[in-house]
Amino acid sequence: MEWTSLLSFIGFSVLLTLMPGPDLLFVMTQSLTHRPMHGFAVAAGLCTGLVVHTTAAALGISAILVHSSLAFSILKFAGALYLFYLAWQSLCESGSGSPESVSLTEERTSLFALYRRGIWMNLLNPKVSLFFLAFLPQFVSAEAGSVPAQMVLLGVLFMIQAFLVFVTVSLTAHWIGQKLFHRGFGGTWLSRGKAGIYALLGMRLLLMDQE
Numbered sequence: 067m068e069w070t071s072l073l074s075f076i077g078f079s080v081l082l083t084l085m086p087g088p089d090l091l092f093v094m095t096q097s098l099t100h101r102p103m104h105g106f107a108v109a110a111g112l113c114t115g116l117v118v119h120t121t122a123a124a125l126g127i128s129a130i131l132v133h134s135s136l137a138f139s140i141l142k143f144a145g146a147l148y149l150f151y152l153a154w155q156s157l158c159e160s161g162s163g164s165p166e167s168v169s170l171t172e173e174r175t176s177l178f179a180l181y182r183r184g185i186w187m188n189l190l191n192p193k194v195s196l197f198f199l200a201f202l203p204q205f206v207s208a209e210a211g212s213v214p215a216q217m218v219l220l221g222v223l224f225m226i227q228a229f230l231v232f233v234t235v236s237l238t239a240h241w242i243g244q245k246l247f248h249r250g251f252g253g254t255w256l257s258r259g260k261a262g263i264y265a266l267l268g269m270r271l272l273l274m275d276q277e
Contacts (some may be wrong), residue, residue: 075220079223079227088149088191089188091164092238093112097239098233103177104177105233106232106233107180108230108236109179109184110188110229111188115187115189116188116224120198120224122219123198124214124218125214142272144190147268148186148190149268150265153261159232198221202221202224203217
């Protein structure tokens, strides 16, 4: 695989990662209402989920989602239900009392729980599998050796750049949150806003077409 092809792949990957979507919004909302480490944990979870999508694309398993409307629908509805659950959980945070108590609730949030949440968020989005199946082969050359090995390499590069982009977004979002909201102020409304984002993402996923 040529260096020009790799650099082109990384450039497109960064641009695609920066495009507004469920993963980016997920990292942003966690970073706005939590510490930067919470955003890092979510980013790590999202990138771990990409390991499964990369493997599936390399083995051709993702093609099942393309040809099976039932498999696509099941994964889509499971992902939407999970997003609605996150919305409900955020609403519970907003109604837990004073802004100070909301802040304390958020501080108790386990980093490992957010890591797991990032994994499920990524795995239950069927569009990610379809994206990898359509995107990775564009930068693979049959003359460069094993096609599955090349797809795995591209998947690893995508995960690395995605994590770096998510970390940068997390730090930026937290900095903006600190500037816009004083300590102890706006925690309830931030949680409600987060619930609204999760609910909208869930509706968006439900309305998603297979093609």
